[in-house]
Amino acid sequence: NIIYGFCDTLPLIRNVTGKTEKNANTLVTLANRFGMDVIKAHNAVEDCKFLAKILIKLGISNDCMINTSKSMDNVLSQMQKKNEIKVKIKNLQLDELETCTTANMRAKMAAADISYVMIKTIYMDTKNIMDLKNLFGIIDENQN
Incomplete structure (x- = not known):
């Protein structure tokens, strides 16, 4: 089977x-828990093998992974939004x-266009701390 997309396991x-x-x-940690020899850990191919065995041991099915996977477009869109926020954080100092x-x-401040200045x-x-609370939309328990 070929799966198109990405799944965060x-x-x-x-x-x-x-x-x-x-x-x-x-x-x-999980490999040790299931008694697997981890001498080859941190090797990409071996880590994939560990992950496959761990998912089986935990009962996480292919259907479960398919149902929670994201398309390439979705992943790229999320990456672009993260990059835009990074730029905005820099621009807003x-x-x-x-x-x-x-x-x-x-x-969150960048998304709300709140700058350091x-x-x-x-x-x-x-x-006045209340003016800062108003800027951030914070209301305390006394509605102040």
């Missing part, structure tokens, strides 16, 4: 194992906030 594996911790579902925000937060200007002009 990690979410499928996490769903079956119930483990979401970092490194809990790596190929080597949001990389200045790298030490105090997550990449996900900077991506806007944040700095609002804070420097007003010295």
Whole structure:
């Protein structure tokens, strides 16, 4: 069978194992769990063999993978959107906030067209945290 598209197996594996911790579902971890010899791990061909065996051991079917696969167009579109966000983060100077925000937060700010200059200007002009909360659309438990 030939499958046209891409399937991210990690979410499928996490769903079956119930483990979401970092490194809990790596190929080597899972291969060790199933008693496989991992001496050849980190070799592309061998890793594919490990993955195939692990998917069978976990009961993840071809149909399951086909149903969760994405088309090449979808993957390329996602890649393009990520690249556009990276450019936007750079253009909005949001990389200045790298030490105090997550990449996900900077991506959300870029999507909302919030720039580093806007944040700095609002804070420097007003010295009011509420103005920043308004910029980000944050409402606290007291509706302030």
